[in-house]
Amino acid sequence: MATITLDTVRKVYAGNVEAVKGVSIDIADGEFIVLVGPSGCGKSTLLRMIAGLEDITAGEIKIGDRLVNNVDPADRDIAMVFQNYALYPHMSVYNNLAYGLKNRGMAKDEIDRRVKEAARILEIGDYLERKPRALSGGQRQRVAMGRAIVREPAAFLFDEPLSNLDAKLRVQMRVEIKRLQRSLGTTSVYVTHDQLEAMTLADRLVVLNGGNIEQIGSPIDVYDKPASTFVASFIGSPAMNLLHVKADGSGLSLEAGGGLSGTNTKGRDRYTVGIRPEHLEVVDSPASGEGINLAVTVNVLEPVGAESYIYASFEDGGPEIVVRVSSHAHHEPGEKMYLKAAVNDVHFFDADTGHRID
Numbered sequence: 001m002a003t004i005t006l007d008t009v010r011k012v013y014a015g016n017v018e019a020v021k022g023v024s025i026d027i028a029d030g031e032f033i034v035l036v037g038p039s040g041c042g043k044s045t046l047l048r049m050i051a052g053l054e055d056i057t058a059g060e061i062k063i064g065d066r067l068v069n070n071v072d073p074a075d076r077d078i079a080m081v082f083q084n085y086a087l088y089p090h091m092s093v094y095n096n097l098a099y100g101l102k103n104r105g106m107a108k109d110e111i112d113r114r115v116k117e118a119a120r121i122l123e124i125g126d127y128l129e130r131k132p133r134a135l136s137g138g139q140r141q142r143v144a145m146g147r148a149i150v151r152e153p154a155a156f157l158f159d160e161p162l163s164n165l166d167a168k169l170r171v172q173m174r175v176e177i178k179r180l181q182r183s184l185g186t187t188s189v190y191v192t193h194d195q196l197e198a199m200t201l202a203d204r205l206v207v208l209n210g211g212n213i214e215q216i217g218s219p220i221d222v223y224d225k226p227a228s229t230f231v232a233s234f235i236g237s238p239a240m241n242l243l244h245v246k247a248d249g250s251g252l253s254l255e256a257g258g259g260l261s262g263t264n265t266k267g268r269d270r271y272t273v274g275i276r277p278e279h280l281e282v283v284d285s286p287a288s289g290e291g292i293n294l295a296v297t298v299n300v301l302e303p304v305g306a307e308s309y310i311y312a313s314f315e316d317g318g319p320e321i322v323v324r325v326s327s328h329a330h331h332e333p334g335e336k337m338y339l340k341a342a343v344n345d346v347h348f349f350d351a352d353t354g355h356r357i358d
Contacts, residue, residue: 001187002064002077002154003029004050009059011045011211019045021211022059030185032178036198037208038234043191044159046208050189051157052076063154079148083160085140087132087147093119094128097146111150118146121180138169145180156181158190162197174200195235199223207231225347229354232274232347238309240274241321244351247271252292257316262292266348266357274347277309277324280339287340294339296321298331312337 004027011020020042027033035043048054050061052073061068068076087096097115119125122142132140141161148156158177162170178201181188192198198205199219207214207222207230215227226232232240244255245262247269252262255270262273275292287293296312299320310323310331323339331337348357 001029001185003027003062004155004187004189005060005062006046006050007060007062009046009049009061010057011042011049011054012057019211020049023208023211023213024059025206025213025216027187027189030187032181032188032190032201032203033206034190034192034198034202034204035206035208036192036195036202036234037214038193040210041208042211043193043208047157047159047189047191050155051078051080077154078157079151079153079155080157080159081141081144081148081161083163085132085144085164087140087143089132092129092131093124093135093143093146096132096143097128097150100147101150114150114152115146118149121149121183122146122176137165138173141165141173142176145177149180149184153186155187155189158188160192161190162192162194170197177201196237199235205235207234209234225356226274227356229272229274229349232349236276238277238322238324240276240347241280241319242349243273243275243318243321245271245273254314254316254318256318257314259295259314259316259318260292261288262346263290263343265343268351268357270351271357272349272351272354274349275321275341275345277322279341279345280321280323281341282323282325282329283338283340286338291343292341292346294321294341296337296339298333298335298337300333301329301331303327310337 006023006025008022008024009020010022012018037043045054049056056069063076094115098111101111119128124142162173190201202219205219205222206216209230215222215231222235229242245252246255247264251264254260296314298310298312300311302309306327308325308327308329310325311320313320350357
Protein backbone atom coordinates (compact mmCIF):
# COMPACT_ATOMS: atom_id res chain seq x y z
CA MET A 1 0.00 0.00 0.00
CA ALA A 2 1.06 3.59 -0.55
CA THR A 3 0.07 7.21 -0.68
CA ILE A 4 -0.40 8.89 -4.07
CA THR A 5 0.46 12.58 -4.46
CA LEU A 6 -0.37 14.74 -7.47
CA ASP A 7 1.29 18.15 -7.41
CA THR A 8 0.09 20.70 -10.01
CA VAL A 9 -0.27 18.03 -12.69
CA ARG A 10 -1.03 19.27 -16.23
CA LYS A 11 -1.69 17.55 -19.53
CA VAL A 12 -1.59 19.49 -22.77
CA TYR A 13 -2.24 17.75 -26.09
CA ALA A 14 -1.27 18.88 -29.58
CA GLY A 15 -2.94 22.11 -30.60
CA ASN A 16 -2.56 23.48 -27.05
CA VAL A 17 -5.58 21.50 -25.82
CA GLU A 18 -5.26 21.49 -22.03
CA ALA A 19 -7.05 18.39 -20.70
CA VAL A 20 -5.83 18.64 -17.08
CA LYS A 21 -5.11 22.08 -15.61
CA GLY A 22 -2.80 21.97 -12.64
CA VAL A 23 -4.50 19.34 -10.46
CA SER A 24 -3.19 18.67 -6.94
CA ILE A 25 -4.50 15.79 -4.77
CA ASP A 26 -3.07 14.00 -1.71
CA ILE A 27 -4.42 10.44 -1.48
CA ALA A 28 -3.87 8.72 1.86
CA ASP A 29 -2.60 5.18 2.29
CA GLY A 30 -5.59 2.82 1.99
CA GLU A 31 -7.99 5.55 0.87
CA PHE A 32 -10.66 5.02 -1.81
CA ILE A 33 -10.77 8.13 -4.02
CA VAL A 34 -13.33 8.52 -6.82
CA LEU A 35 -12.71 10.92 -9.71
CA VAL A 36 -16.13 11.92 -11.03
CA GLY A 37 -17.33 14.30 -13.70
CA PRO A 38 -18.89 14.46 -17.16
CA SER A 39 -17.26 13.18 -20.34
CA GLY A 40 -14.21 15.23 -21.28
CA CYS A 41 -13.55 16.60 -17.78
CA GLY A 42 -10.07 15.01 -17.58
CA LYS A 43 -10.72 12.18 -15.11
CA SER A 44 -9.55 9.30 -17.34
CA THR A 45 -6.53 11.32 -18.51
CA LEU A 46 -5.60 11.91 -14.87
CA LEU A 47 -5.91 8.19 -14.07
CA ARG A 48 -3.81 7.26 -17.10
CA MET A 49 -1.10 9.69 -15.99
CA ILE A 50 -1.00 8.02 -12.56
CA ALA A 51 -0.70 4.67 -14.34
CA GLY A 52 2.04 5.93 -16.66
CA LEU A 53 -0.05 5.40 -19.80
CA GLU A 54 -0.04 9.15 -20.53
CA ASP A 55 2.98 11.44 -20.31
CA ILE A 56 2.80 14.36 -17.89
CA THR A 57 3.20 17.83 -19.40
CA ALA A 58 4.03 19.46 -16.06
CA GLY A 59 3.85 18.75 -12.33
CA GLU A 60 4.80 15.71 -10.27
CA ILE A 61 3.23 12.35 -9.39
CA LYS A 62 4.52 10.35 -6.44
CA ILE A 63 3.52 6.84 -5.41
CA GLY A 64 4.71 6.47 -1.86
CA ASP A 65 7.91 8.50 -1.59
CA ARG A 66 8.96 7.77 -5.17
CA LEU A 67 8.63 10.28 -8.01
CA VAL A 68 7.20 8.29 -10.95
CA ASN A 69 6.97 10.90 -13.73
CA ASN A 70 9.49 8.98 -15.84
CA VAL A 71 8.91 5.47 -14.46
CA ASP A 72 7.47 2.85 -16.84
CA PRO A 73 3.92 1.62 -16.06
CA ALA A 74 5.17 -1.89 -15.28
CA ASP A 75 7.52 -0.51 -12.61
CA ARG A 76 5.02 1.71 -10.76
CA ASP A 77 3.65 -1.09 -8.55
CA ILE A 78 0.05 -0.39 -9.53
CA ALA A 79 -2.69 -2.61 -10.99
CA MET A 80 -5.37 -1.30 -13.33
CA VAL A 81 -8.90 -2.61 -13.96
CA PHE A 82 -10.45 -1.50 -17.27
CA GLN A 83 -14.07 -1.26 -18.41
CA ASN A 84 -13.52 -3.81 -21.22
CA TYR A 85 -12.02 -6.46 -18.87
CA ALA A 86 -8.95 -6.95 -21.17
CA LEU A 87 -8.91 -10.73 -20.62
CA TYR A 88 -7.02 -13.13 -22.88
CA PRO A 89 -9.80 -15.12 -24.64
CA HIS A 90 -7.63 -18.17 -25.38
CA MET A 91 -6.52 -18.61 -21.74
CA SER A 92 -8.36 -20.17 -18.83
CA VAL A 93 -9.35 -18.02 -15.89
CA TYR A 94 -6.45 -19.52 -13.92
CA ASN A 95 -3.94 -18.56 -16.61
CA ASN A 96 -5.45 -15.09 -17.00
CA LEU A 97 -4.86 -14.55 -13.30
CA ALA A 98 -1.39 -16.08 -13.36
CA TYR A 99 -0.08 -14.56 -16.61
CA GLY A 100 1.39 -11.36 -15.22
CA LEU A 101 3.03 -13.20 -12.32
CA LYS A 102 4.64 -15.71 -14.70
CA ASN A 103 6.06 -12.86 -16.77
CA ARG A 104 7.69 -11.48 -13.64
CA GLY A 105 9.40 -14.85 -13.03
CA MET A 106 7.56 -15.63 -9.81
CA ALA A 107 7.84 -19.14 -8.36
CA LYS A 108 5.03 -21.56 -9.33
CA ASP A 109 4.03 -22.22 -5.71
CA GLU A 110 3.66 -18.51 -5.01
CA ILE A 111 1.68 -17.99 -8.22
CA ASP A 112 -0.65 -20.82 -7.28
CA ARG A 113 -1.13 -19.43 -3.78
CA ARG A 114 -1.95 -15.94 -5.03
CA VAL A 115 -4.31 -17.14 -7.77
CA LYS A 116 -6.25 -19.41 -5.43
CA GLU A 117 -6.44 -16.72 -2.74
CA ALA A 118 -7.80 -14.19 -5.23
CA ALA A 119 -10.28 -16.77 -6.52
CA ARG A 120 -11.43 -17.42 -2.93
CA ILE A 121 -11.85 -13.71 -2.18
CA LEU A 122 -13.85 -13.12 -5.37
CA GLU A 123 -15.74 -16.45 -5.24
CA ILE A 124 -14.60 -17.55 -8.71
CA GLY A 125 -12.86 -20.76 -7.64
CA ASP A 126 -15.32 -22.87 -9.64
CA TYR A 127 -14.45 -21.04 -12.86
CA LEU A 128 -10.66 -21.39 -12.90
CA GLU A 129 -10.62 -23.86 -15.81
CA ARG A 130 -13.16 -21.95 -17.92
CA LYS A 131 -12.39 -19.57 -20.78
CA PRO A 132 -13.69 -15.98 -20.59
CA ARG A 133 -16.33 -16.66 -23.27
CA ALA A 134 -18.02 -19.11 -20.87
CA LEU A 135 -18.45 -16.43 -18.18
CA SER A 136 -21.08 -13.78 -17.61
CA GLY A 137 -20.18 -10.08 -17.62
CA GLY A 138 -20.08 -9.98 -13.83
CA GLN A 139 -17.84 -13.05 -13.68
CA ARG A 140 -15.46 -11.56 -16.25
CA GLN A 141 -15.22 -8.39 -14.20
CA ARG A 142 -14.37 -10.47 -11.13
CA VAL A 143 -11.58 -12.12 -13.09
CA ALA A 144 -10.30 -8.70 -14.17
CA MET A 145 -10.26 -7.62 -10.52
CA GLY A 146 -8.61 -10.90 -9.55
CA ARG A 147 -5.79 -10.23 -12.00
CA ALA A 148 -5.21 -6.93 -10.17
CA ILE A 149 -5.40 -8.55 -6.71
CA VAL A 150 -2.76 -11.22 -7.43
CA ARG A 151 -0.24 -8.48 -8.13
CA GLU A 152 -0.56 -7.33 -4.48
CA PRO A 153 0.13 -3.78 -5.74
CA ALA A 154 0.64 -0.53 -3.86
CA ALA A 155 -2.51 0.86 -5.51
CA PHE A 156 -5.52 -0.15 -7.60
CA LEU A 157 -6.66 2.07 -10.49
CA PHE A 158 -10.20 1.51 -11.80
CA ASP A 159 -11.22 3.00 -15.17
CA GLU A 160 -15.06 2.89 -15.29
CA PRO A 161 -15.01 -0.88 -14.62
CA LEU A 162 -18.81 -1.27 -14.35
CA SER A 163 -19.94 0.64 -17.42
CA ASN A 164 -20.45 -2.53 -19.51
CA LEU A 165 -22.70 -4.21 -16.93
CA ASP A 166 -26.48 -4.05 -16.67
CA ALA A 167 -28.11 -2.06 -13.86
CA LYS A 168 -28.60 -4.98 -11.47
CA LEU A 169 -25.04 -6.22 -11.89
CA ARG A 170 -23.65 -2.73 -11.42
CA VAL A 171 -25.28 -2.52 -7.99
CA GLN A 172 -23.96 -5.97 -7.06
CA MET A 173 -20.44 -5.20 -8.24
CA ARG A 174 -20.40 -1.82 -6.48
CA VAL A 175 -20.98 -3.62 -3.21
CA GLU A 176 -18.34 -6.20 -4.14
CA ILE A 177 -15.69 -3.58 -4.97
CA LYS A 178 -16.39 -1.67 -1.76
CA ARG A 179 -16.16 -4.85 0.34
CA LEU A 180 -13.00 -5.93 -1.46
CA GLN A 181 -11.23 -2.60 -1.00
CA ARG A 182 -12.16 -2.48 2.69
CA SER A 183 -10.87 -6.03 3.13
CA LEU A 184 -7.56 -5.50 1.32
CA GLY A 185 -6.99 -1.90 2.48
CA THR A 186 -5.28 -1.04 -0.81
CA THR A 187 -5.11 2.59 -1.94
CA SER A 188 -7.59 2.94 -4.81
CA VAL A 189 -8.38 5.55 -7.44
CA TYR A 190 -11.65 4.99 -9.30
CA VAL A 191 -12.96 6.87 -12.35
CA THR A 192 -16.65 7.13 -13.19
CA HIS A 193 -19.15 9.54 -14.75
CA ASP A 194 -21.94 7.95 -12.67
CA GLN A 195 -22.54 10.16 -9.62
CA LEU A 196 -24.50 7.43 -7.78
CA GLU A 197 -21.57 5.04 -8.21
CA ALA A 198 -19.23 7.76 -6.98
CA MET A 199 -21.36 8.55 -3.90
CA THR A 200 -21.65 4.92 -2.80
CA LEU A 201 -18.00 3.94 -3.26
CA ALA A 202 -15.86 6.90 -2.27
CA ASP A 203 -14.13 7.81 0.95
CA ARG A 204 -13.61 11.14 -0.81
CA LEU A 205 -14.94 12.49 -4.09
CA VAL A 206 -12.89 14.58 -6.50
CA VAL A 207 -15.37 16.41 -8.73
CA LEU A 208 -13.74 17.47 -12.00
CA ASN A 209 -14.96 19.97 -14.58
CA GLY A 210 -13.05 21.06 -17.66
CA GLY A 211 -9.72 19.78 -16.36
CA ASN A 212 -10.07 21.55 -13.00
CA ILE A 213 -11.07 20.32 -9.54
CA GLU A 214 -14.42 21.82 -8.54
CA GLN A 215 -14.54 20.20 -5.09
CA ILE A 216 -12.89 17.52 -2.95
CA GLY A 217 -14.70 16.06 0.06
CA SER A 218 -16.59 13.15 1.53
CA PRO A 219 -19.70 12.18 -0.47
CA ILE A 220 -22.06 13.59 2.17
CA ASP A 221 -20.11 16.87 2.45
CA VAL A 222 -20.16 17.34 -1.31
CA TYR A 223 -23.88 16.57 -1.40
CA ASP A 224 -24.79 18.78 1.58
CA LYS A 225 -22.49 21.72 0.74
CA PRO A 226 -21.73 21.82 -3.00
CA ALA A 227 -18.97 24.32 -3.73
CA SER A 228 -20.50 25.53 -6.99
CA THR A 229 -23.59 25.33 -9.17
CA PHE A 230 -21.73 22.77 -11.31
CA VAL A 231 -21.30 20.42 -8.34
CA ALA A 232 -24.86 21.09 -7.19
CA SER A 233 -26.24 20.13 -10.59
CA PHE A 234 -23.95 17.11 -11.10
CA ILE A 235 -24.12 15.41 -7.68
CA GLY A 236 -27.60 14.24 -6.76
CA SER A 237 -30.35 12.50 -8.70
CA PRO A 238 -32.55 14.28 -9.56
CA ALA A 239 -30.23 17.28 -9.59
CA MET A 240 -30.57 20.25 -7.27
CA ASN A 241 -33.09 22.87 -8.44
CA LEU A 242 -31.21 26.06 -9.39
CA LEU A 243 -33.19 29.32 -9.58
CA HIS A 244 -31.93 32.76 -10.59
CA VAL A 245 -33.33 35.27 -8.12
CA LYS A 246 -33.13 38.99 -7.46
CA ALA A 247 -33.25 40.66 -4.07
CA ASP A 248 -34.60 43.93 -2.78
CA GLY A 249 -35.45 45.29 0.65
CA SER A 250 -38.53 43.08 0.92
CA GLY A 251 -36.89 39.76 0.01
CA LEU A 252 -36.27 37.49 -2.98
CA SER A 253 -38.12 36.95 -6.25
CA LEU A 254 -37.48 35.11 -9.52
CA GLU A 255 -35.58 37.03 -12.17
CA ALA A 256 -37.64 35.33 -14.89
CA GLY A 257 -41.15 35.91 -13.56
CA GLY A 258 -43.23 35.33 -10.46
CA GLY A 259 -44.06 32.46 -8.16
CA LEU A 260 -41.22 32.78 -5.65
CA SER A 261 -40.85 34.73 -2.45
CA GLY A 262 -38.30 34.43 0.31
CA THR A 263 -35.95 35.99 2.77
CA ASN A 264 -32.87 37.86 1.54
CA THR A 265 -30.14 36.70 3.93
CA LYS A 266 -26.92 37.37 1.98
CA GLY A 267 -26.95 41.09 1.29
CA ARG A 268 -26.62 40.96 -2.52
CA ASP A 269 -28.79 42.03 -5.42
CA ARG A 270 -28.69 38.74 -7.37
CA TYR A 271 -28.13 35.07 -6.52
CA THR A 272 -28.52 31.61 -7.84
CA VAL A 273 -30.54 29.71 -5.24
CA GLY A 274 -30.28 25.92 -4.94
CA ILE A 275 -32.85 23.59 -3.34
CA ARG A 276 -32.71 19.79 -3.36
CA PRO A 277 -35.97 18.09 -4.52
CA GLU A 278 -36.33 16.36 -1.12
CA HIS A 279 -36.17 19.70 0.73
CA LEU A 280 -39.29 21.12 -0.92
CA GLU A 281 -42.34 20.59 1.29
CA VAL A 282 -45.83 20.62 -0.23
CA VAL A 283 -48.10 22.94 1.78
CA ASP A 284 -51.85 23.56 1.54
CA SER A 285 -51.78 27.30 0.93
CA PRO A 286 -49.32 30.03 -0.09
CA ALA A 287 -46.57 30.17 2.53
CA SER A 288 -44.74 33.22 3.80
CA GLY A 289 -41.92 34.06 6.17
CA GLU A 290 -38.38 32.71 6.35
CA GLY A 291 -36.98 30.36 3.74
CA ILE A 292 -38.18 30.07 0.13
CA ASN A 293 -41.87 29.90 -0.81
CA LEU A 294 -42.98 28.78 -4.26
CA ALA A 295 -46.20 28.65 -6.25
CA VAL A 296 -46.00 26.28 -9.22
CA THR A 297 -48.11 24.28 -11.64
CA VAL A 298 -47.72 20.49 -11.91
CA ASN A 299 -46.55 19.27 -15.32
CA VAL A 300 -45.77 15.57 -14.75
CA LEU A 301 -45.91 13.10 -11.85
CA GLU A 302 -43.25 10.40 -12.20
CA PRO A 303 -43.60 7.37 -9.88
CA VAL A 304 -40.27 5.58 -9.24
CA GLY A 305 -41.31 3.04 -6.60
CA ALA A 306 -40.86 4.15 -2.99
CA GLU A 307 -41.26 7.79 -4.01
CA SER A 308 -42.45 9.98 -6.86
CA TYR A 309 -41.05 13.07 -8.57
CA ILE A 310 -43.16 16.04 -9.56
CA TYR A 311 -41.96 18.21 -12.43
CA ALA A 312 -43.52 21.66 -12.13
CA SER A 313 -43.16 25.14 -13.62
CA PHE A 314 -43.74 28.71 -12.54
CA GLU A 315 -46.62 30.79 -13.82
CA ASP A 316 -44.60 33.56 -15.43
CA GLY A 317 -41.48 31.72 -16.54
CA GLY A 318 -38.35 30.38 -14.91
CA PRO A 319 -36.95 26.82 -15.07
CA GLU A 320 -38.91 23.63 -14.46
CA ILE A 321 -38.30 22.33 -10.95
CA VAL A 322 -38.40 18.84 -9.41
CA VAL A 323 -40.07 17.94 -6.09
CA ARG A 324 -39.71 14.60 -4.30
CA VAL A 325 -42.93 13.36 -2.70
CA SER A 326 -44.29 10.12 -1.25
CA SER A 327 -45.28 7.42 -3.73
CA HIS A 328 -48.82 7.72 -2.30
CA ALA A 329 -49.09 11.44 -3.08
CA HIS A 330 -51.64 12.22 -5.77
CA HIS A 331 -51.20 15.31 -7.95
CA GLU A 332 -52.64 15.96 -11.39
CA PRO A 333 -51.05 17.85 -14.31
CA GLY A 334 -52.29 21.43 -14.31
CA GLU A 335 -52.79 21.44 -10.53
CA LYS A 336 -51.62 24.50 -8.60
CA MET A 337 -49.10 23.55 -5.91
CA TYR A 338 -47.55 25.50 -3.06
CA LEU A 339 -44.07 24.63 -1.77
CA LYS A 340 -41.83 25.71 1.06
CA ALA A 341 -38.10 25.20 1.75
CA ALA A 342 -36.61 25.90 5.19
CA VAL A 343 -33.86 28.51 5.27
CA ASN A 344 -31.26 25.89 6.35
CA ASP A 345 -32.04 23.85 3.21
CA VAL A 346 -31.48 26.72 0.78
CA HIS A 347 -28.07 27.07 -0.91
CA PHE A 348 -26.86 30.43 -2.19
CA PHE A 349 -24.42 30.78 -5.10
CA ASP A 350 -22.86 33.80 -6.76
CA ALA A 351 -24.99 34.68 -9.79
CA ASP A 352 -21.95 35.31 -12.00
CA THR A 353 -19.26 32.85 -10.89
CA GLY A 354 -21.50 30.05 -9.60
CA HIS A 355 -19.37 29.74 -6.44
CA ARG A 356 -21.02 28.96 -3.13
CA ILE A 357 -21.83 31.84 -0.76
CA ASP A 358 -21.68 30.85 2.92
